[in-house]
Amino acid sequence: MTRLLRRILLVFVVFAKHGTGDKHGTLHCEPQNMQLSNVSEELQITWESHPSCLCVKNLTYELLVLVEHKQVHHEEVEVVGSSHRWSWRSFLPLECASHSVKIRSRCKNQTSLWTTETLPAQEPSAEIQVFPQDHVFEVGSKVIFCCIIPEGEMLSEMFLDNYDAPSNTSMLNNHTYALTVDLLSPTLNSDANVICKTHTDQNGACAIFGYRPSDSNLTCETRDFMSVECFWKVGDQIFNNPTNYWLLEQSCGQTNGTCSQKVEVDSSERNWTLIAHNVLGTIELTDEADLTKRVYMYAPQTVPVSLVYARNASLRWFWTVQQYNLLNLTCQINIADRKNKIQIEKNGIGLTSIVLNDLIPNWTYTAIVRCATVSDFWKWGDWSQPTSFDTKGDIPDALDVWMHQEGNQTLIIWKLLEDHQSHGHIIDYEVIWTDSEEKEQFNKRSIVHPSHSIALNLRSFKKYIVKVTARNGHGSSIPSHIIIPSHFQDTPERNITQIRGIEGGFNLSWAPSPNASCGYILDWCPVSGDHSLDWLKVPPSKTSATIYSKNLKDGVRYRLSIFICTVDAPVLLETREGYVREKRIPNDLFKNLRWEQHPSDVKISWDKIILKDQSAFIEGYGLNCTDESGIIRVTTDDLEASSLTVNLNIGSYAFSVYALTSLGECGLTTLDVTLNSHSDNLVSAFLISLFTAFTLLLVIIVVCYRHWACIKQRVYPSIAEPVLSGNWLPSQAVASYCSSEEFTMAVSELHCEFPSLENNNTCQNDKGFTYTTTLAQTQPLKKHMPCEVVLPQASSIICSKQNVFPNPTYSFIFLGNNEETELETKFQNFEEEVLNNYQPQDFIENQTDEDSMSCVSAYIVLPQSP
Known part of the structure; x- marks a missing residue:
């Protein structure tokens, strides 16, 4: 104790003798053990106060920072205790230039002497050096990079790669250069390279840009009342330098915005704190809540x-x-x-x-x-x-049934049940139809699945009730019925109006009907081709509907019918036709395109266009006539037209026929024609007719020539020889031919007989041949009969030019036996008349050889009795 008091007294004596300053105002409290170093790119200095200054009140230290011997910063700090530390971040990398710190103590107006410590810059080496290396810079700040080049080298270029920002280069000393960059881009959050080049070499360093922690919206909750779980919105992260988090002063590590800590939750409010830190700064987030009201339940x-x-x-x-x-x-x-x-x-x-x-x-x-x-x-x-x-199976749902008229048959059709409607595999369908007046008598037909229609031949004057049910392994569905009215097949055709599709479907609307007790039915099918029918049922409260179906195709005309659903039977309300989307009609639409020339007009005609070839509504037809002088156009809006007429001059033309549609001119069909004068046409027609007649005549001649034998037999058959009796001619019944056209013959008696004849001629008819006999100065035969000519005996036959007896011609008809008696009587009368009227000519006496005419040794063979 005595020693301690002595030491304290000694200190007071010394201070009383020397004091803390002198008469010049110098304070003797210089810093002791002063050290200057580079700590994490910051200039840091540490020192201690002199023991003699511990009792000095209001003692402060004044610090000056010098870069390359130029003052860049001045600051005064108050200190407590004997050991002190101060740090400062330089705007220039510490390796690029020497940094000095001067420090002195101050008490009121008295100051101590300056004490200086210097941190030297990086010395040049054989390679280019760029500083700082892999440093993080805050976006929005000003950054300085430096390049230390080897001795004797000159800087060629220094820049920040892949980053467009205001920058400038300055020289710090003979071998050190600085690049100043303003990081103004608010979206910059990446890295870049600082490139330094000389004429012989280049090098660089990586610079990282980022932001201070910007996390927000901290929210905490509990799941099991034994822990707390917090989540927040994560802010911008620094490249390769993630933000670190602490919840309730316990580390969460590098998380993606959630953190959980074990803590027992009670029914009271408290603060739940989260700390976020990165190399550029630190923020703190707080959430105040009673977590018993924030229960986020686990899954059951x-x-x-x-x-x-x-x-x-x-x-x-x-x-x-x-x-x-x-x-x-x-x-x-x-x-x-x-x-x-x-x-x-x-x-x-x-x-x-x-x-x-x-x-x-x-x-x-x-x-x-x-x-x-x-x-x-x-x-x-x-x-x-x-x-x-x-779930277990059940009976099917009721079927959606409809009908369709196809000629004389009524088609009953129903929609196939979907999987959620069938409630099991469908086996078949049962169709029952009966006359409404005779319900106890019915017809039944079973249709095997997947068929879903039946054609019935019903009497048009009766009303029928049709019921359809579906059957699966669990039973039959509730019957669906439809009434076929007696006049259904005779329903008059309504006016058909056009409708155009919209966005791949049809929008239909109609006037409401008071009779629509169960709504309306819309059905549609292609007008031509595949008659696949589909329909839609609409409740009574609606008078419009939109039809969409995957089966609707562009360029196909559909017929849409609107029916009223009544308690009795459906009634047709409207019929429309239209396309979902019209398509251009391909070329060559007009079939059998032809032309006719009249005296002053040319008529172009074509076959009627079928609906299958119409992929759009045809609004009319047009004709273009093109020659060297130009084009002549003719159009018509008559939809039933099948020809167009145009007045043209003689010449060659190219005709183009097309259909007018809402898509423009479609179905172009061409025809090239050369028009001649009308006289040329007449000559052509005459020559054609003459050639036709000649050809026909030639054909007839060829046919007649090839079949002449049969034609001759039918038209001019051969005459059989007559049968002669008596002594008028020799037994051979022959007569001499004379060279003259006349000969004299004495006839004494003519007898007729009625033999039965046999017909052996292949070209004769069934009634026999007909022969006609003409005698001089007699009446011709009125009746035809089979007969035998009996000539009288004659000693000679004299041929003379003066006395001529005409050669009789015989015509016979071969008759049946039932006519012989009547003919015989008539022939006897004829014979008597001939004998009574016959006047023989006198023979000329004293005929000389010159006056007589010799007979030709030829004979007329008269027909003989068979």
């Missing part, structure tokens, strides 16, 4: 569905967190099948089950569940794992 654990029926099922689950069983919960159950998704909600304390109703039979479902607290609702919990189940 579902169990396989055990109670499943055709149209309902029971779904169960359980909780892994026991506290959930005490909470008032609301749960969502999503039921999904192959087409639809249904969501159901239910409330309850510790809810763990639900009954699902109105399910589709024979259908597969998938169910998931999530829950949340009812009071202080925070958010829905996680969805459970899906659980799947199949």
Whole structure:
């Protein structure tokens, strides 16, 4: 104790003798053990106060920073204690230039002497050096890079690669250069290279740009009441320098915006703090909340569905967190099948089950569940794992039935049931139809699936009721019926109006009808080609509908009919025709294009265009006539036209016929024609007619020549020889031919007989031949009969020019036996008349040889009796 007092007294004596300053105002409190160093790119200096200055009040230190012996910073700091530290970040990399720190103490107006420490710059080497290396810079600041080149080298170029920003280069000393860059881009958050070049070499350094932590919106909650989980919006991150986080002063590491810590949650509000730090700075986020009101529930654990029926099922689950069983919960159950998704909600304390109703039979479902607290609702919990189940089968749904008239048949057609309507595999369909007046008598037909139509031959004067049911393994559906009216087949055709499609379908609207007790039916099918029928049923409250179908095709004309659905039978209201989208009609639309020339006009004609070839509405027809002088156009809006006429001069023309549509001129068909004068046409017609007649005559001659034998036999058959009796001619019944045209013959008696003849001639008719006999100075035979000519005996036959007896000609008809008696009587009368009127000529006496005419040794063979 005595020693301590002595030492204190000695210190006061010394201070009393020497004091802390002198008469010149110099303070003797110089810093002790001063050190200057580079710590993380910052200039840091440490020192200690002189023991003699510990009792000095209001002691401060004044610091000066010099870069390359130029003052760049001045600052005064107050200190406490004996050891002190001060740091300062230079605008220039510490390796690029020497940095000196001068420090002295100050007390009121007295100051100590300056004490200086210097941190030298990096010395030049054999290679180019660029500083700083891999340093992080804050976007929006001004940055200086330096390049130290070897001794004797000259700087060629220094720049920041892949970054366009204001910059300039300056010289710090003989071998050091500085590049100043303004990082003004607000979106810059990456890295770049600083390139330094000399005439012989180049080098560089990587610079990283980023922001201070900018995270926000911290929110905390609990899931199991035994931990806290916080999440926030993550701000910009620095390349290769992620932000570090601490929650409740416990490290979360490098996270993506969530952090959880174990802590017991009670029903009180408290602050939940998050700290975010990166190399450029640090921020702190806080959330104040009672986490018992922020419960984010885990997913329920579902169990396989055990109670499943055709149209309902029971779904169960359980909780892994026991506290959930005490909470008032609301749960969502999503039921999904192959087409639809249904969501159901239910409330309850510790809810763990639900009954699902109105399910589709024979259908597969998938169910998931999530829950949340009812009071202080925070958010829905996680969805459970899906659980799947199949409902049992049932009878099919009722069929959608419609009818269509095809000629004399009524087509009953129904839509195939989809999978969610069939409730099992469809086996067949049963169709029953009956007369409405005789319902006890009915007809029944079974149609095997997948056929879905039947054509019925119904009497048009009766009304029929048709019922259709579908059958699967569980039974038959409820019957669907439709009434066929007695006048359905005789319904008059309504006026057909045009309709144009919109966006791949048809928009239909119609006037409401008070008779539409069950709505309206719209049906449509192609006008030509594939008659696939489809229909849509509309409730009574609607008078418009949009028809869309994957079967509708562009360029096909459809007929759309609107029917009124009544309690009795459907009634046709309107009929329309149109295209979903009209398409250009291809060229060569007009078939059999032909032309006719009249005295002053030319008529171009074509066959009627069928609907199958019309991919757009035809609004008229046009004709272009082109020659060397130009084009003549003729058009018509008559849709039934099949020809166009134009007045033209003689010459060659190119005719082009086309259809007028809303898409322009379509179906172009061409024809080249040369028009001649009318006289040329007459000559051509005469020559053609003459050639035709000559050709026909030649054909007739050839045919007659090839069949002359048969034609001669039919037209001019050979005459059989007559049968002569008596002594008038020799037994051979011959007569001499004379060279003269006349000969004299004495006839004494002519007898006729009626022999039965046999016809052996191939070209004769069935009634026999006909022969005609003419005698001189007698009447010709009035009747024809088979006869025998009996000539009298004669001693000689004299041929003379003066006394001529004409050679009789005989014509005989061979008759049947039933006519012989009558003919015989008539022939006797004829014979008597001939004998009574016959006057023989006198023979000329004293004929000389010169006056007589010799006979030719030829004979006329008269027909003989068979």
